[in-house]
Amino acid sequence: MLRIATLNINGVRASHRRGFGDWLDTRGCDVVTLQEVRAPIDALPPQAFGDYHVVYEPGQIPGRNGVAVLTRRRPVAVRTWDAEVLMRAPGEEHLHTEPAPDEVPLARGLGRYASEGRYVEVDLAEAPVTVANLYLPKGGLPAHLQVPSRMGRDKPDGGARYERKMHFLTAFARHLSRTRRAAAARGRHFLLTGDLNVAHTRLDVASWRRSQTSEGFLPEERAWIAAQLSPRTLVDVVRALHPDVEGPYSWWSWLGSTFERDAGWRIDYQLATPGLARTAVRAEVDRDHRGVRLSDHAPVVVDYDL
Template structure:
């Protein structure tokens, strides 16, 4: 370590920013020492977001339908540049993708807050998800070439491996754990430039990005980031790991620590998702 304080970058699906703030998100933020915060499912206008998070520099992308989706980046300093479109996506990407460039330690660091469609197997909703995942795949090498210190984070709505879902056997044919969905991750995270054998039986080319959650946690179940609000899923830790920080190898080399903030009890949660926290030595 260099002795310079780490830059803490956090991602969380807030399930509605106004509701999250009412339930205690502000108190958590006050204690968490966050430098950059990527939000998904904001479900608010820019004015409502600013009211909910006073004192932060905010950029956002609203969904076309009021009260749906929405992504944002909140930071202690204003970004140098912002992009709110995902090139190549022919679906409704509004409210689902935002890129922000920051100058940190003399280098450009690009953070992306992404909210991938939930999907539904063999329906038009899944077609939207395929289109979005295709556009992400096309964007990732371009993003890395332009900004080697890049991280794509957020609710990506796919459990990559069996370790990422407690009840994976019961979800093999459902959106979020379809082999074709998981194959995208196989390629994104495969060795850079090498042929990758994907879980759906296809082959692809590895892109070299790093799943920081799996790198730090190792070969263990979870740590999960989402639990259904129904039943006793949270109490029983019957969860899914669908929230990620996927970093370029260049940025991953600077990651110091990774954690998931799991609330102490069901009734203390301010979202059905948990914040994903990474400290970087920048």
């Protein structure tokens, strides 16, 4: 059995104060992918990643983004969009970066995002699986939907954040097709995990009627997710195991009572190639740990019977 979890940790230092370390020690995961680690390498908490090998791409934007993959055994290969990552074995205290081996050329359009700490990919030693970890930009609203009185803390930007996200989606679709096929050529299943900042269907947003003009649930964003999925390319593993369930949601605002009412969004995914998806036997969302939320997101945990 291979247990894989993904979590937008929303700051590794804050999440450790809420009990992330205990969750990591007791949940029994073989692989954990983390988004928004939000810490320079020299500011990581002691034992930040527990008893795991870690590959961490912090990016070059202070206090933003950062993606990590934790594994029980050292990965066979690592691929990322930037030049260097932190690679550290359990128990090591020194800090170091190494060039990521087995680099592949960036897909057209991704170069502008290469230093942002949004993507890292590893070939597992535990199983013939390539695990990719993505933190996709949140985006914004197109200009014609921007009404200042309804935008909360966000300020109108003429659609700039929206256009940037759509550009990213187009470029990443090319990369996703390329890396999925490359994994198959190496004789490996492929799994894309992470915070995609898009809810796919009405089952993925508690207040879907009201959310149809919100970033993350716009028709063009939902169409992008749909275009990545098919029985021959990638399968939404959680939805395959819970086909008619509202949710299970993985993100709730810190504001108000949305968490208590389970009025959330499902924007954290495990998208697997069909052979791997067929081995999935259990998918759960850990809404809290010992009564405490680890983040505004919750871990999405899937067991694969390999």
